[in-house]
Amino acid sequence: MKVKKQSKVSRKAIAPVAGAICSAAETQAVVSAVMSVNKNGSEKKVLIGSRVADQNSEAAKKRNYLLDDWNGGAFTVQRNNFKHKSLSSWSANPVVGCMHACPHCYVSEIVLKQKAKLAEFGVQDPDGEWGDYAFLRVWHEEKFLAALKRAEAIPSKDLNADGNRAVMYSTTTDAYQTFRYGNADFRDEKNAQLKTMRRRSLQLIRDESTLNVRILTRSPLARQDFDLYKSFGNRLMFGMSVPTLDNDLSKAYEPHSPAPTQRLATLKAAKDQGLNVFVAIAPLFPDCDDEDIRRTLQAVKDLGVMTIFVEPINIRADNVERIAAIGRQYGKNLKLDVFDSLERWREYAYDQLKLVQRIARELGIAK
Numbered sequence: 001m002k003v004k005k006q007s008k009v010s011r012k013a014i015a016p017v018a019g020a021i022c023s024a025a026e027t028q029a030v031v032s033a034v035m036s037v038n039k040n041g042s043e044k045k046v047l048i049g050s051r052v053a054d055q056n057s058e059a060a061k062k063r064n065y066l067l068d069d070w071n072g073g074a075f076t077v078q079r080n081n082f083k084h085k086s087l088s089s090w091s092a093n094p095v096v097g098c099m100h101a102c103p104h105c106y107v108s109e110i111v112l113k114q115k116a117k118l119a120e121f122g123v124q125d126p127d128g129e130w131g132d133y134a135f136l137r138v139w140h141e142e143k144f145l146a147a148l149k150r151a152e153a154i155p156s157k158d159l160n161a162d163g164n165r166a167v168m169y170s171t172t173t174d175a176y177q178t179f180r181y182g183n184a185d186f187r188d189e190k191n192a193q194l195k196t197m198r199r200r201s202l203q204l205i206r207d208e209s210t211l212n213v214r215i216l217t218r219s220p221l222a223r224q225d226f227d228l229y230k231s232f233g234n235r236l237m238f239g240m241s242v243p244t245l246d247n248d249l250s251k252a253y254e255p256h257s258p259a260p261t262q263r264l265a266t267l268k269a270a271k272d273q274g275l276n277v278f279v280a281i282a283p284l285f286p287d288c289d290d291e292d293i294r295r296t297l298q299a300v301k302d303l304g305v306m307t308i309f310v311e312p313i314n315i316r317a318d319n320v321e322r323i324a325a326i327g328r329q330y331g332k333n334l335k336l337d338v339f340d341s342l343e344r345w346r347e348y349a350y351d352q353l354k355l356v357q358r359i360a361r362e363l364g365i366a367k
């Protein structure tokens with residue numbers, strides 16, 4: 001797999017399918033796209049990411065140090081600067097790194113900004129080692145509250161209009177991941193700390209602010225917080241990433257995440273409990289055809305979600321090489337030729353978004 005040199009893609013190229021499309025009173029389908037691509041993606045060799053290694057291997061055991069407390073900054077709410085995405089105005093990211101290790105993830109490029117700090121923690125290659133490290137941010141209640149108060153003080157007119165004055169859990173990690181490195185006691189302690197941080201921070205947002213909350217996860221673990229979500233009333237919307245309902249295809253693209261059918265069942269459970277739910281069909285796999293997308297959208301329609309968020313795979317960092325490596329590992333012949341050139345990628349992104357929009361219209365969930 002070679003990725004040719006690419007430059008920033010003009011949003012004009014996708015204008016017809018970007019933005020919000022609305023239909024029935026309760027249903028708002030938002031089709032948006034982020035079209036930034038890696039400027040340095042030329043002629044890279046395929047990397048076999050260490051995330052594909054057996055977690056019980058000697059190499060994996062030596063990675064115990066890659067799970068620790070991140071003293072490079074406390075867990076707070078932080079203003080995000082999404083320009084083409086909706087759903088939130090602030091991010092709440094309790095972890096640096098992500099154990100879900102999705103090969104398509106481009107957060108590894110974002111964390112490169114913290115390369116020096118990560119090196120102090122033993123991460124030499126934040127992109128190549130993506131999925132093998134996760135640092136739990138430290139919890140300072142006073143700092144969290146101070147950041148919350150600062151956020152609360154910002155007038156709505158100074159925020160992105162489609163951010164809903166909402167805090168998103170999470171945008172550069174999954175707040176419902178499970179740490180899998182370290183001995184059992186250490187791991188259990190960190191997982192318990194993460195749970196406590198999630199719940200306490202949500203309680204503070206609920207009780208000490210008027211901000212809304214959006215939860216986006218790939219993990220059914222979120223069920224353990226449904227009671228808390230319900231206490232927010234209409235201030236909270238719960239969502240899951242469901243790029244496809246084909247568990248087999250998902251295994252090739254997201255091998256460490258719970259199966260999409262489990263995610264759909266979690267969404268249904270949330271809906272049954274009276275929660276407002278949304279779905280992120282993100283990222284759109286190039287292999288998803290009309291039938292696949294129709295199945296996902298029909299299930300989403302049956303759920304009665306409030307919002308659908310759609311995004312193609314963006315070429316950033318080494319994510320295309322990672323997808324190729326995982327595809328080979330699972331013996332999957334994935335449609336990765338769409339990443340061969342900027343033109344091919346643009347065609348894939350545009351066509352997939354148009355396809356989603358067309359099917360959404362046919363199913364009556366978009367205008």
Ligand code: SF4
Pocket residue numbers: 098099100101102104105106107171172173174218
């Ligand atoms: S769950 Fe989200 S943040 Fe985590 S690896 Fe997957 S795409 Fe990245």
